[in-house]
Amino acid sequence: MPFYEELYTRNYRDKNERFNTIGEGEEVQLVMRRTDGTYIISRNMQYVSRVATRELGFKKFDYHSLRHTHATILAEKGASPKYVQHRLGHKNVQVTMQIYQHLTDKMSEDGAALLDTF
Numbered sequence: 001m002p003f004y005e006e007l008y009t010r011n012y013r014d015k016n017e018r019f020n021t022i023g024e025g026e027e028v029q030l031v032m033r034r035t036d037g038t039y040i041i042s043r044n045m046q047y048v049s050r051v052a053t054r055e056l057g058f059k060k061f062d063y064h065s066l067r068h069t070h071a072t073i074l075a076e077k078g079a080s081p082k083y084v085q086h087r088l089g090h091k092n093v094q095v096t097m098q099i100y101q102h103l104t105d106k107m108s109e110d111g112a113a114l115l116d117t118f
Contacts, residue, residue: 010023012028013025028089045063048063075104076106076107081093
């Protein structure tokens with residue numbers, strides 16, 4: 001953002017949940033964007049998935065798993081479920097909690113360490 005200044009493309013979500021770049025609605029920080037803020041379309045990510053599976057040999061790679069990894073890392077670092085919900089764009093926090101925020105080994109260890117402080 002600082003480099004592009006006024007030329008940086010900002011993304012917004014309007015009241016009908018549609019994305020736009022004209023400033024209508026709430027500004028959102030998309031994960032899949034170029035350095036100038038423009039959105040990277042899913043077709044480009046299909047190409048990345050093909051390269052990862054066919055050319056690099058990651059047979060079980062699936063792009064959606066990166067979303068899950070993102071949510072899990074946020075949870076492990078202590079992000080609130082409400083923040084993770086906002087980042088993922090879920091309508092309610094229950095969806096976020098049920099799908100993405102399972103108990104990881106690190107979260108279990110951190111919880112045990114917290115109990116040790118009592």
